[in-house]
Amino acid sequence: MNPVIDVRALTKSFGSVRALDALDLVVEPGEVHGFLGPNGAGKSTAIRVLLGLLRADAGQVRLFGGDPWADAVDLHHRLAYVPGDVNLWPKLTGGEAIDLFCSLRGSVDPRRKADLLERFDLDPTKKTRTYSKGNRQKVALVAALASDVELLVLDEPTSGLDPLMELVFQQCVTEAVASGTTVLLSSHILAEVEKLCDRVTIIRAGTAVQSGTLAELRHLTRSTVAVSCTADPTSVAGMPGVHDAVRDGAALRFTVDEEAMPAVMRALAALDIVSLTVTPPTLEELFVHHYGDALPAAPAGGAR
Amino acid sequence: MTAATATAPRPAPPRAPGHADEAPFTGTVRLARHVLRRDRVRIPVWALSISGLIGYFSAVLPIAYPDPAALQARAAIMKDPSGAFMTGPGYGLDDYTFGRLLANEMVGMLAVATALMSIFLVVRHTRAEEETGRAELVRAGVVGRHAPLTAALLDVLVANVVVTAAFAAVMVASDLDAPDSLAVSVAIGVVGLVFGAVAAVTAQLAEHSRSASGMAGAALGLAYVLRGVGDARQLGGSALSWASPIGWAQQTRAFVDLRWWPLLLCVALAVALTALAYVLAGRRDVGAGLVPARAGRADARPGLLGVAGLSARMERGSVVGWAIGLVVFAVLTGSMGQGIVESFEDQPQLAEIFGGAGEGDILRGTLASFLGFFAMAVAVYVVIAVNRLRREEDEGRTAAVLATGVSRARWLGGSLLVTGAAATLLLAVSGLALGAGAGASVGDSSLAGQFALAALVYVPVVWCFMGLAVLALGARVAPGWVWLVLIASIIVGMYGPMMELPDAVLDAAPFGLVPLVPSEDPAALPLILMVGVAAALAGLAAAAFRRRDLTA
Ligand SMILES: Nc1ncnc2c1ncn2[C@@H]1O[C@H](COP(=O)(O)OP(=O)(O)OP(=O)(O)O)[C@@H](O)[C@H]1O
Ligand SMILES: [Mg+2]
Numbered sequence: 001m002n003p004v005i006d007v008r009a010l011t012k013s014f015g016s017v018r019a020l021d022a023l024d025l026v027v028e029p030g031e032v033h034g035f036l037g038p039n040g041a042g043k044s045t046a047i048r049v050l051l052g053l054l055r056a057d058a059g060q061v062r063l064f065g066g067d068p069w070a071d072a073v074d075l076h077h078r079l080a081y082v083p084g085d086v087n088l089w090p091k092l093t094g095g096e097a098i099d100l101f102c103s104l105r106g107s108v109d110p111r112r113k114a115d116l117l118e119r120f121d122l123d124p125t126k127k128t129r130t131y132s133k134g135n136r137q138k139v140a141l142v143a144a145l146a147s148d149v150e151l152l153v154l155d156e157p158t159s160g161l162d163p164l165m166e167l168v169f170q171q172c173v174t175e176a177v178a179s180g181t182t183v184l185l186s187s188h189i190l191a192e193v194e195k196l197c198d199r200v201t202i203i204r205a206g207t208a209v210q211s212g213t214l215a216e217l218r219h220l221t222r223s224t225v226a227v228s229c230t231a232d233p234t235s236v237a238g239m240p241g242v243h244d245a246v247r248d249g250a251a252l253r254f255t256v257d258e259e260a261m262p263a264v265m266r267a268l269a270a271l272d273i274v275s276l277t278v279t280p281p282t283l284e285e286l287f288v289h290h291y292g293d294a295l296p297a298a299p300a301g302g303a304r
Numbered sequence: 305m306t307a308a309t310a311t312a313p314r315p316a317p318p319r320a321p322g323h324a325d326e327a328p329f330t331g332t333v334r335l336a337r338h339v340l341r342r343d344r345v346r347i348p349v350w351a352l353s354i355s356g357l358i359g360y361f362s363a364v365l366p367i368a369y370p371d372p373a374a375l376q377a378r379a380a381i382m383k384d385p386s387g388a389f390m391t392g393p394g395y396g397l398d399d400y401t402f403g404r405l406l407a408n409e410m411v412g413m414l415a416v417a418t419a420l421m422s423i424f425l426v427v428r429h430t431r432a433e434e435e436t437g438r439a440e441l442v443r444a445g446v447v448g449r450h451a452p453l454t455a456a457l458l459d460v461l462v463a464n465v466v467v468t469a470a471f472a473a474v475m476v477a478s479d480l481d482a483p484d485s486l487a488v489s490v491a492i493g494v495v496g497l498v499f500g501a502v503a504a505v506t507a508q509l510a511e512h513s514r515s516a517s518g519m520a521g522a523a524l525g526l527a528y529v530l531r532g533v534g535d536a537r538q539l540g541g542s543a544l545s546w547a548s549p550i551g552w553a554q555q556t557r558a559f560v561d562l563r564w565w566p567l568l569l570c571v572a573l574a575v576a577l578t579a580l581a582y583v584l585a586g587r588r589d590v591g592a593g594l595v596p597a598r599a600g601r602a603d604a605r606p607g608l609l610g611v612a613g614l615s616a617r618m619e620r621g622s623v624v625g626w627a628i629g630l631v632v633f634a635v636l637t638g639s640m641g642q643g644i645v646e647s648f649e650d651q652p653q654l655a656e657i658f659g660g661a662g663e664g665d666i667l668r669g670t671l672a673s674f675l676g677f678f679a680m681a682v683a684v685y686v687v688i689a690v691n692r693l694r695r696e697e698d699e700g701r702t703a704a705v706l707a708t709g710v711s712r713a714r715w716l717g718g719s720l721l722v723t724g725a726a727a728t729l730l731l732a733v734s735g736l737a738l739g740a741g742a743g744a745s746v747g748d749s750s751l752a753g754q755f756a757l758a759a760l761v762y763v764p765v766v767w768c769f770m771g772l773a774v775l776a777l778g779a780r781v782a783p784g785w786v787w788l789v790l791i792a793s794i795i796v797g798m799y800g801p802m803m804e805l806p807d808a809v810l811d812a813a814p815f816g817l818v819p820l821v822p823s824e825d826p827a828a829l830p831l832i833l834m835v836g837v838a839a840a841l842a843g844l845a846a847a848a849f850r851r852r853d854l855t856a
Contacts, residue, residue, distance in 0.1 A: 110603070
């Protein structure tokens with residue numbers, strides 16, 4: 001099957017600022033694709049190009065196999081978009097705004113709307129100017145989730161939601177995916193990414209630095225090992241692939257590359273292990289690694 | 305710089321109760337300076353617009369009333385209860401002069417203008433600030449409980465002083481007696497203060513800025529009607545006239561037998577209302593109101609569900625506001641009809657200049673040229689309405705709509721449809737009101753319909769300005785250029801004849817291209833050409849808009 005989103009070497013500049021620099025992004029049908037990167041990396045810009053709101057300077061952008069700039073209207077009937085910073089018409093009520101979005105996209109399904117309003121605990125009779133940030137975001141989420149679409153484009157959709165609503169959001173996305181919807185999710189909330197996403201693309205300074213399943217990305221990062229043995233384990237610290245070794249009383253802590261793991265385990269086993277914990281990299285470590293590692297090498301004025 | 309910086313800013317710890325009471329006015333001066341800075345353009349614009357009204361009337365009145373006899377004819381209309389209802393108590397009608405006319409007929413209207421200014425300013429700096437949550441930030445700093453309200457009231461005081469001074473200066477420059485001019489100016493200023501204080505009270509009551517302005521506006525409307533009914537009952541006003549702050553302002557009898565003390569009533573009321581506002585402010589939380597907000601609809605009406613429906617909903621309020629303003633102006637202007645007719649009767653040589661035309665034709669000719677002024681106002685509306693779309697785009701709402709199944713052309717077209725229709729409506733309403741006012745004064749009921757239709761000859765030229773504004777939007781050129789073209793056209797159209805510009809320039813200026821219907825035959829060619837130009841501008845705009853990035 002053709003990918004739902006297929007971006008190759010996409011470049012976009014604002015004056016002298018190069019927001020996207022040969023970006024690649026592929027989202028397959030039915031998957032939840034995490035789109036991650038530090039602030040100013042170009043996530044929102046890429047999404048706005050995908051929506052035909054911005055024009056690509058160079059590169060190829062395909063959405064459902066079509067050109068998002070030229071065929072915007074046809075393609076938009078098949079997707080729903082939730083921005084991170086939702087601005088609504090202050091004179092309308094939340095309910096009116098939801099109906100408006102749904103009907104501009106296709107049609108309103110009152111049952112689905114009522115159901116979502118209840119789950120998100122949103123009062124639709126209030127004027128949108130009186131909503132808090134989280135409630136404005138709920139309006140956009142309900143409007144998106146109430147429509148019958150093939151693709152959800154979500155740009156930090158939960159940045160204003162409380163933890164309870166965050167859970168509701170995750171449930172809703174899971175249900176949508178179960179019914180065959182594809183999701184592109186840009187987010188800074190790692191727990192959400194870990195729970196929802198099948199694959200992720202990490203971008204920095206407008207370029208994709210990693211793309212793959214979370215498991216694959218974990219392979220690229222080191223696990224942490226804490227071990228105590230009857231014999232002195234210090235010799236292990238010198239093995240290839242072992243880093244950051246520190247003594248902690250009788251125990252030794254270190255990090256180890258994925259490839260070196262079998263050899264290290266064999267060596268430890270020979271030393272009479274008393275206790276051993278191996279912690280796979282947390283997402284946080286993963287991101288610190290990918291966001292931060294190459295920063296000094298990044299060209300000045302790149303990532304911000 | 306790492307990703308591990310996701311901690312939310314902690315809310316400021318709650319202040320100890322009673323803390324703010326120790327120094328409720330702390331920070332007022334700093335806040336007032338900030339507030340005045342925010343209004344550094346707004347206040348002068350109000351002052352110029354309000355004193356500019358005199359400019360308008362001193363340009364129009366000599367045309368309509370070239371001699372005392374003509375003015376006297378106008379005075380007769382003001383003696384009439386309906387005339388008195390619309391204007392004032394009618395002091396000095398026996399020997400009408402420009403000053404007396406101004407004091408009798410315009411103080412009410414001008415007082416409404418300063419009252420609206422004061423209401424908007426107070427609400428803007430109190431309730432509107434709380435609504436956006438900015439007030440919370442301010443109050444969390446070293447700022448006393450009453451500082452924001454006090455700063456807003458100081459702002460309104462300054463605004464009314466500026467308006468009063470500007471107005472007095474223009475009046476004195478127009479050769480009017482200084483003490484009476486000052487009394488009139490102070491009168492409109494103190495009415496402004498009264499309604500500033502009214503708004504300070506309603507801002508405590510209502511939870512939303514619009515309801516706060518609405519409640520204060522309703523009080524203003526009531527004040528105007530009370531004095532209207534009172535003045536209609538009896539020459540010089542009756543008890544009901546004295547029940548209204550606007551009535552007090554008119555009871556100074558400026559240019560007739562000046563007395564200042566009624567203005568003290570305004571000052572006393574303003575002080576009392578201000579005190580009430582402080583008491584109420586002390587009894588509520590930041591952000592909360594004493595009257596809860598009303599709930600709206602949970603589902604949209606079908607009429608809203610479309611680009612045009614949305615646009616109509618956004619424009620509705622401002623179209624109604626413009627319509628009311630234009631109607632008031634047009635009725636007042638039309639009510640000079642009898643005066644125009646009589647001035648020509650007195651000067652048959654003038655009638656000859658107009659080609660020996662009959663009375664009716666002279667009246668129609670003069671009113672037809674006044675129609676142009678209303679068309680200019682509607683052109684201003686159109687440019688403002690199109691510029692609203694810029695804000696829509698900058699605040700990300702346009703992107704949200706375009707991300708649904710709406711094309712850029714449809715978005716632009718739907719919005720233009722509404723603005724174009726609203727402009728047509730405003731023109732027709734202005735013409736209708738001008739004709740109705742004139743018809744009532746000369747006793748010719750056919751004028752209303754005639755002028756409602758005649759006003760429509762200006763539709764093409766107004767649409768041209770809409771096209772220009774939308775082209776600037778499509779190509780994202782600064783809106784200043786559109787204003788420049790519009791203002792130049794207005795100046796040439798209004799003052800061109802006085803500046804003795806060559807006829808070629810006057811005829812080629814946009815508003816000069818329009819035939820003076822109904823006194824002239826509507827020439828089709830220029831109108832068709834203008835519609836063509838408007839369509840071409842809109843087409844270019846759509847093409848340019850399709851080619852560019854959205855700003856947000
Ligand atoms: N309209 C614009 N004009 C100029 N520069 C822009 C514009 N939009 C984005 N940029 C720049 O492009 C870069 C990428 O911005 P973008 O909003 O795509 O980042 P992001 O990855 O979404 O960041 P965040 O996580 O903070 O949302 C930034 O350097 C930003 O300043
Ligand atoms: Mg972003």
